Amino acid sequence: MAFRPLQDRVLVRRLEEDEKTKGGIIIPDTAKEKPMRGEIIATGPGARGEDGVLHPLDVTSGDIVLFGKWTGTEVKIDGVEYLIMKESDILGVIEDADAARRAA
Known part of the structure; x- marks a missing residue:
């Protein structure tokens, strides 16, 4: 993939949630909500402040x-x-990223 976000933008891939509830009920695709968790794939260089200085992003x-x-x-x-x-x-940012990936 040849994509580079500009300024303070990031490219994120959604991490899929479990298809079952804790009680074992399978959730159909039509009833699922979109995941609100994802992995950063690429980041831009950062935003320029009013003083012209480049401020790097906090995520990688x-x-x-x-x-x-x-x-x-x-x-x-x-x-x-x-x-x-x-x-x-x-x-x-989820600090324990390994556990988050295993759960996804």
């Missing part, structure tokens, strides 16, 4: 993040769906 590739339900722009690159969003749209 590989970080697992939480974001709002209606955040970002959905795009398809090489047949894979991604979200492009500003860093300010990210609510937080």
